[in-house]
Amino acid sequence: MSTEDPKNTLDFEVENMNFHRLLVAVDEDDSTSSIRAFNYAVTLAKTYRVPLAIVTILETGDLNIYDSLSPDVLSDHRQEVLDKINQYAAKAKDFGVTDVTPLIGEGKPGNIIVNKIIPDWRPDLLIVGSETTDKNRLFIGSQASYMAQNAACSVIVVRANDM
Amino acid sequence: MSTEDPKNTLDFEVENMNFHRLLVAVDEDDSTSSIRAFNYAVTLAKTYRVPLAIVTILETGDLNIYDSLSPDVLSDHRQEVLDKINQYAAKAKDFGVTDVTPLIGEGKPGNIIVNKIIPDWRPDLLIVGSETTDKNRLFIGSQASYMAQNAACSVIVVRANDM
Numbered sequence: 420m421s422t423e424d425p426k427n428t429l430d431f432e433v434e435n436m437n438f439h440r441l442l443v444a445v446d447e448d449d450s451t452s453s454i455r456a457f458n459y460a461v462t463l464a465k466t467y468r469v470p471l472a473i474v475t476i477l478e479t480g481d482l483n484i485y486d487s488l489s490p491d492v493l494s495d496h497r498q499e500v501l502d503k504i505n506q507y508a509a510k511a512k513d514f515g516v517t518d519v520t521p522l523i524g525e526g527k528p529g530n531i532i533v534n535k536i537i538p539d540w541r542p543d544l545l546i547v548g549s550e551t552t553d554k555n556r557l558f559i560g561s562q563a564s565y566m567a568q569n570a571a572c573s574v575i576v577v578r579a580n581d582m
Numbered sequence: 583m584s585t586e587d588p589k590n591t592l593d594f595e596v597e598n599m600n601f602h603r604l605l606v607a608v609d610e611d612d613s614t615s616s617i618r619a620f621n622y623a624v625t626l627a628k629t630y631r632v633p634l635a636i637v638t639i640l641e642t643g644d645l646n647i648y649d650s651l652s653p654d655v656l657s658d659h660r661q662e663v664l665d666k667i668n669q670y671a672a673k674a675k676d677f678g679v680t681d682v683t684p685l686i687g688e689g690k691p692g693n694i695i696v697n698k699i700i701p702d703w704r705p706d707l708l709i710v711g712s713e714t715t716d717k718n719r720l721f722i723g724s725q726a727s728y729m730a731q732n733a734a735c736s737v738i739v740v741r742a743n744d745m
Contacts (some may be wrong), residue, residue, distance in 0.1 A: 429612065429669045436621035443719075449592065458599035506592045514596045529707045566640050567730040573712075575738040576730050 432461045438463065438573065442542035444532055444566075445507055447478070447500065452548030452579035457507065459577055460546045461514045470518040472528035472540050473507045475500055476528040497523075537570055545574045601626065601736065604634045605705035607695055607729075608670055610641070610663065615711030615742035620670065622740055623709045624677045633681040635703050636670045638663055639691040660686075692728035700733055709735045 443460035446453045457473070464471035477500045478495070500523060508521040522540065524531040537545065547563045567574045609616045612626035620636070627634035630674065637646050640663045642656070663686060671684040687694040700708065730737045 429666070429673065431612070431617050433624055433673050434621050435625045436618060437625060454594050455599060458597050461596055461657070462598050462600060503592070510592065510596050564727060564731045567737075568727045571741070573738060573740045574730070575736060577736045578734070 427456075437465075437467055438542075438544035440467050440540075440542045441469060441544050441546065442536065442540055442572075443471065443473050443546040444528065445504075446477050446528075446548065447503065449477060450548055450550065450579070452550050452577055454548075455579060456546045456548040456575075456577040457511075459575070461511045462545075463514050463546075464511070464516040464518075465514060468517070469543075470520065471511060471516050471577050472520040472522050472536075472542065473511060474522040474524060474532065474536050474540075475504050475507075476531050477523060477525045478528065479525055481507060527562075529562040529569070533566055533569045533571075537572060541572075543572050545572055547574065547576055549576050549578045560566060583720075600630055601705075601707035602632050603703075603705045604632060604707050604709065605703055605735075606610075606634065606636050606709040607691065607701065607711075608636060608638050608667075609691075610638060610666065613713065613742070615713050617711075617741055618742065619709045619711040619740040620674075622738070624674045624679050626709075627674070627679040627681075627708075628677060631680070633683065634674060634679050635683040635685050635699075635705065636667060636674060637685040637687060637695065637699050637703075638667050638670075639694050640686060640688040641691065642688055651745055690725075691740065692725040692732070696729055696732045696734075700735060701704075704735075706735050708733050708735055710737065710739055712739050712741045 441460055441464055443457055445457055463469070476481055477497060504521040504523055508519045511519045512582060524536055532545070545566060547566055549563055563576045567576055604623055604627050606620055608620055623634055625631070640660060667684040667686055671682045674682045683703070685699060687699055695708070708729060710729055712726050726739045730739055
């Protein structure tokens with residue numbers, strides 16, 4: 420009987436598996452999938468009482484050429500992103516996550532998250548939304564795909580709407 | 583104060599978010615990441631008491647040209663895959679998952695899972711390992727990436743080893 424063939428018999432013990440250190444990426448547009456990703460992240464962090472970092476990336480490439488030459492505009496934009504990430508952190512704490520760390524990066528989201536934020540924060544799970552509501556931006560979609568492929572940790576891509 | 587600017591204020595309520603119908607893809611090689619994906623899937627399904635389908639794809643393209651021309655070899659291979667998926671299902675039930683459905687497909691894993699298995703089973707979360715132990719095969723890696731990008735549901739790509 421082929422089930423008795425050793426090469427065809429499963430020889431591992433099933434184990435509980437959970438994640439112990441989380442990173443959620445939220446985009447600047449608060450797209451639906453980004454908010455769902457955030458909700459899932461805080462649910463996991465609260466349920467399993469694990470640390471959660473919330474990161475948003477200031478996409479400097481998004482500013483137009485004139486804006487990006489102006490230190491004032493860039494500074495205002497930085498302040499907006501900082502306010503936003505602190506509001507996300509406050510919401511996570513209000514929800515019941517005790518260990519919350521807000522993080523900000525600057526540049527191309529997938530690249531910064533994979534090559535800078537993850538090596539620094541060392542999460543075992545990255546949670547990202549699948550897309551942005553703004554078709555002109557690339558935060559998620561190609562960025563989520565890049566992260567799923569290149570992150571040194573497990574990655575969950577959360578869709579805006581399930582079937 | 584910029585936090586009072588309406589466009590910069592987060593106007594959503596944080597909610598618990600969980601998944602309600604799971605699909606886990608296991609590869610034929612029982613790679614480490616595939617087993618971790620299975621462990622995570624059964625942990626979720628048991629914790630939240632939700633249905634879990636376990637799918638493996640018979641990669642007919644893997645057989646060499648002579649083998650694939652032989653009905654006997656293909657039939658043996660099918661039987662092995664069937665034995666294997668039933669063992670996975672039994673392990674899930676022993677672990678405490680009450681609603682377990684074994685599924686088999688045939689063809690290219692990413693394509694079959696995205697275009698046939700998901701539309702039929704309608705999971706809200708697909709769980710896949712990130713890679714196979716066998717470098718000659720492409721089950722996960724390019725396949726995981728394809729699924730993360732194209733599945734109509736959320737996708738978690740589970741790595742073999744976290745940092």
